[in-house]
Amino acid sequence: MVQTGLTLAARMGRLGTETAFEVLARAKALEAQGRSIINLGIGQPDFATPGHIVEAAVKALADGHHGYTPAQGIPELRRAVAADLHRRHKVAVDPAQVLIVPGGKVTMFFAIMMFGEPGAEIIYPNPGFPIYESVIRFSGATPVPLPLKEATGFALTADDVLARITPATRLLILNSPANPTGGVVPKAEIDKLVAGLARHPHVAIMSDEIYGEMVYDGAEAVSLLTYPEIADRLILLDGFSKTYAMTGWRLGYSVWPKALLPHAERLAVNSHSCVNAAAQWAGIAALGGPREPALRMVDAFAQRRGRIVAALNRLPGVSCVMPGGAFYVFPNISGTGLDSRTLQARLLDEAGIATIAGTSFGAEGEGYLRLSYAASLEAIDEAMARFGEFLAHASR
Numbered sequence: 323m324v325q326t327g328l329t330l331a332a333r334m335g336r337l338g339t340e341t342a343f344e345v346l347a348r349a350k351a352l353e354a355q356g357r358s359i360i361n362l363g364i365g366q367p368d369f370a371t372p373g374h375i376v377e378a379a380v381k382a383l384a385d386g387h388h389g390y391t392p393a394q395g396i397p398e399l400r401r402a403v404a405a406d407l408h409r410r411h412k413v414a415v416d417p418a419q420v421l422i423v424p425g426g427k428v429t430m431f432f433a434i435m436m437f438g439e440p441g442a443e444i445i446y447p448n449p450g451f452p453i454y455e456s457v458i459r460f461s462g463a464t465p466v467p468l469p470l471k472e473a474t475g476f477a478l479t480a481d482d483v484l485a486r487i488t489p490a491t492r493l494l495i496l497n498s499p500a501n502p503t504g505g506v507v508p509k510a511e512i513d514k515l516v517a518g519l520a521r522h523p524h525v526a527i528m529s530d531e532i533y534g535e536m537v538y539d540g541a542e543a544v545s546l547l548t549y550p551e552i553a554d555r556l557i558l559l560d561g562f563s564k565t566y567a568m569t570g571w572r573l574g575y576s577v578w579p580k581a582l583l584p585h586a587e588r589l590a591v592n593s594h595s596c597v598n599a600a601a602q603w604a605g606i607a608a609l610g611g612p613r614e615p616a617l618r619m620v621d622a623f624a625q626r627r628g629r630i631v632a633a634l635n636r637l638p639g640v641s642c643v644m645p646g647g648a649f650y651v652f653p654n655i656s657g658t659g660l661d662s663r664t665l666q667a668r669l670l671d672e673a674g675i676a677t678i679a680g681t682s683f684g685a686e687g688e689g690y691l692r693l694s695y696a697a698s699l700e701a702i703d704e705a706m707a708r709f710g711e712f713l714a715h716a717s718r
């Protein structure tokens with residue numbers, strides 16, 4: 323951090339970051355010097371937003387949707403979200419409980435800030451999306467890591483979660499399918515977890531289901547929404563960034579228990595006021611329009627997943643479990659003799675491959691690397707060839 327003569331709030335020193343954006347900046351800088359860089363770092367689909375969604379936004383602007391909208395989101399989009407959740411999970415969601423937000427990240431910020439303060443404990447997956455731990459620390463709460471292990475396909479076990487709950491636990495963060503590992507929690511384990519949570523009614527749950535439509539080989543991404551017994555303490559995080567290739571639109575949504583929605587809405591009024599109006603109309607087109615573009619994307623990811631996992635497992639010192647969802651692989655690189663951060667830096671500088679060190683997702687990520695396979699098959703093949711060359715010739 324750059325030092326300033328000004329006095330910042332102490333909490334600013336506790337805020338972490340998402341290394342993916344730093345790696346992206348370094349990759350762009352190397353490209354600007356004429357280097358060829360294959361970007362398997364950043365987690366965003368390499369597809370364009372489907373045309374009918376773009377057209378809906380253009381039409382919204384032409385139709386004069388230029389002003390503020392209700393802080394909670396336009397009713398038409400909240401109804402479309404409820405209808406989509408019904409289509410996917412067969413649950414009835416009241417549109418009055420839906421909050422439209424500028425990206426999935428905003429839901430986690432709101433949920434963590436709503437519950438986090440000194441003395442409070444928040445359980446979060448590790449390795450996991452780095453912003454969970456960052457915002458927990460920012461809030462002053464104590465982060466309680468839930469280690470996710472390769473041996474269980476990076477899926478949590480109910481016993482591990484329940485063993486970490488104390489009277490001070492306020493919030494439990496779940497993420498399946500998961501970033502950075504692609505792990506998917508089996509239904510039996512979620513059943514067991516929800517049954518166990520009955521003994522801990524003081525614990526709220528935030529379920530990050532942003533990769534919920536990206537599962538492979540018939541795996542099932544079970545939504546926590548399908549458990550009515552926790553409906554009064556469940557916050558659902560979902561959005562448009564991944565499913566509809568809309569990362570730059572900044573559009574997401576959350577479902578809140580009735581008692582929490584006014585607090586979340588107040589956080590919205592105090593921060594962003596409302597989400598970009600045209601983006602909200604685009605969201606309606608995304609949810610109500612043809613499903614083929616999203617399905618085609620998942621088919622492409624499925625093919626790339628097979629390709630990259632096979633290639634990684636052929637590299638000396640590298641082994642990779644087959645992830646059940648999302649668009650990431652999390653190979654074990656401990657056999658290369660390099661730690662995660664060194665390998666990330668050297669792959670970028672010496673081989674022109676942008677990846678993210680496992681430690682960017684928490685201390686439990688040492689010995690691993692995250693690669694996003696939201697890249698063409700050609701790019702994946704080339705990256706794997708360069709990775710192999712690097713391992714064959716790199717000095718240790």
Ligand code: PLP
Nearest residue numbers: 365425426427451501532561563
């Ligand atoms: N949750 C997880 C697990 C993610 O991986 C991401 C983005 O990478 C988000 C939430 C945030 O999504 P958005 O870009 O919509 O803010």
